[in-house]
Structures are given as C-alpha cells and as structure tokens.
Amino acid sequence: MSNYVVGDIQGCYREFTEGLKLIEFDASKDFLWITGDLINRGPDSLQVIKHILSIKSAVHIVLGNHDLHFLNCFYSKKRLSKTDTFESLIKHEKVSIMADFLIKQPFVFSKRIQTTKRSIKVGMVHAGIPKNMSLKKAETLSKLSSLKLKSNPKKTLKKIFELDKNNYSIDSIRGAISFFTRARVINKNGLPNFSFKGKIKDIPSHLLPWFDEKNKVMDDLDYLVFGHWAALEGKTNLSKIIAMDTGCCWGKELTFLRLEDKKKFVVKSKQG
Numbered sequence: 001m002s003n004y005v006v007g008d009i010q011g012c013y014r015e016f017t018e019g020l021k022l023i024e025f026d027a028s029k030d031f032l033w034i035t036g037d038l039i040n041r042g043p044d045s046l047q048v049i050k051h052i053l054s055i056k057s058a059v060h061i062v063l064g065n066h067d068l069h070f071l072n073c074f075y076s077k078k079r080l081s082k083t084d085t086f087e088s089l090i091k092h093e094k095v096s097i098m099a100d101f102l103i104k105q106p107f108v109f110s111k112r113i114q115t116t117k118r119s120i121k122v123g124m125v126h127a128g129i130p131k132n133m134s135l136k137k138a139e140t141l142s143k144l145s146s147l148k149l150k151s152n153p154k155k156t157l158k159k160i161f162e163l164d165k166n167n168y169s170i171d172s173i174r175g176a177i178s179f180f181t182r183a184r185v186i187n188k189n190g191l192p193n194f195s196f197k198g199k200i201k202d203i204p205s206h207l208l209p210w211f212d213e214k215n216k217v218m219d220d221l222d223y224l225v226f227g228h229w230a231a232l233e234g235k236t237n238l239s240k241i242i243a244m245d246t247g248c249c250w251g252k253e254l255t256f257l258r259l260e261d262k263k264k265f266v267v268k269s270k271q272g
Contacts, residue, residue, distance in 0.1 A: 002023075002260055003030070003031045003033060003111075003258070004023055004025065004032050004257065004259070005032075005242075005244055005259060006032060006035070007227045007243075007244030007245040007246055008244070008248070008249070009037070009038050009248070010039065010040055010042045010045075010249040011040055011042030011043055011048055011086065012043075012248045013051070015254040016048060016051070016254065018267050022256070022267060027055040032059050033122075034052070034059060034060070034061045035228070035245065036062045036125075037227060037228065039089065040066040040086050043271075045085060049089060049102075053098065061105040061106075062105065062109050063180075063181060064126035064127070064228060070086055070090070071102060074095065075099070076154050103149055106139075106142045107126070107141075107181065108135075109123070109124045109125075110124070110220075113259060115260045115261070116261075121222050121223075122221065122222065122223045122225065122259055123223070123224045124226070125224070126227050127180060127181050127182050127183045127227070127229070128226060129210075129217045130190055131215055131216065132190060133216060134216050134219065135217045135220040141171075145180075148173055156173075159174055160174055170190070178194075181228075183228075184196060184210065184228070185203055185207040185209055185210065186210050188206070197229075197231060198231050199231045200232065211236060215241070218241070222240065223240050223259070224241045225257070226241070226242070226243060228245055229243060230245045230246065233246055246266075247269070248267075249269070249271055251271045252269050253266050254266070
C-alpha cells in the first residue's frame, strides 16, 4: 500500500490518467491525496470528477478555490466567466451528485501513515495555513467551515466571495476558508495578500510567503503538502513543507509524490 499526492489537476484529465498509470495506482490498496483545484482551466473537468468518483473510497481531497468557484456557480446559478472551462460539468445530468460529493470535502486534512522506517503524520491544504495556527485549530475551523457550507451552500459561498478585505479575521469561518484556499503571501501581521501570484524572488519587501520552518502547524506534522501556487514550480526550499502545483494547466507538469519515500513522478502537460 502506498500514499500518493498529486498537485492541482484543474481539468487536465489526460495527464491525470497518464500519471495514475505511471505510479501504477491500485485503488484497492493505495490512497491518492489531491491538493484541491480538481477542476477548471484545463479542458476535461467533467472526466476528472467522474474518474475521482469511481475511486472515491481511495481518495483524500481538500477543496481549492476553483472547486469553490464551481460550487458557487452551481448553487447560486451564476453565469460562468469567459475563463471557466467546466461548462460540460455544470450542464451534466448528474451535476448535483458531483457537487454534493465536492461540498463534503474538507479544507484541511491530516493522516498518519507508515513508512518502512517509521510512522509519519502528513497534513494537506490547498493554499496555506496561517503562521500561528495549530493543526488542531486548523482542523476545527475546517470542520466548522464544512458544516456551514453544507448547511447553506448558497449563502455561505456568497459571503466567502464577498469577503471584506478591510475587515478580515483569520479566525472567522470566512477568513479561514479564504486563507486555506487562496493564500500565497502574508504581511508582517500574518494577514494574506491575495494579489501577488508570482515567484518567491519577486515577492515585494513588505510581504512574505505564508510558509516557513516556524509555522505552528508543523509542531504536530512531519510533512505538509499544498497546491495552488504554480509559480513556485514545486519548490519551497523547505524539506517538510512541500509544494505540489507544478502548473499542468499552464503547459508545464503534473506532479505525483509518493509519501512513503518522497519519490516524485512527473507527467508533461499536453496543454498548449
């Protein structure tokens, strides 16, 4: 049995299935961890979701910002933007089943796994976890956020997407969801700046990456995997906080990581 993490798939179905063949994934004994953003940008969001549903008992998922955008469009009957590529998904006759599956997924996930040498605890989030937030608090906020989202999807999603950046609290459900799904850089007070999307070397002097070796969440984790920030190209310069989004939908790569030995498997993008 092996545990594999895959970065943001974003509708890149051909690369996703090629990667599953490359790692010889066996849903009867292996587990696939997905760092969120299963859909959008790439051409085959519907096929990605259908495939994941077919192996759902062997999958661990955290929600990403594009997954939330799809849910917002579905529950609020919002018109898709020109850059959205999940029209076939949202028009599918079983879209309600797919939306129901996604909305039940957490924002933060952790699990203890066994390697050949020792037991390790691995956490997963789509974008980031606030610098001074413990794993226990992050998972509590994740559970509360999921309950809120499931109980009233339309209202909760509306509030998330109308978040007041001038009245922002990381400890609120809306603030936590935004950080978990959208954060890249933070200011000196630990609050996220959602505008910057570039490389680490280009971060303005008044901002910092959300991650470093002192993140409180790492007190209870051996490793933390995340996606979202494609410009990192899979590099954080930290051994225990691992970036998985390697820009498949932007014509680069889709990366799989076997957690037991940290071996990477890379599929070249087929996107123009």
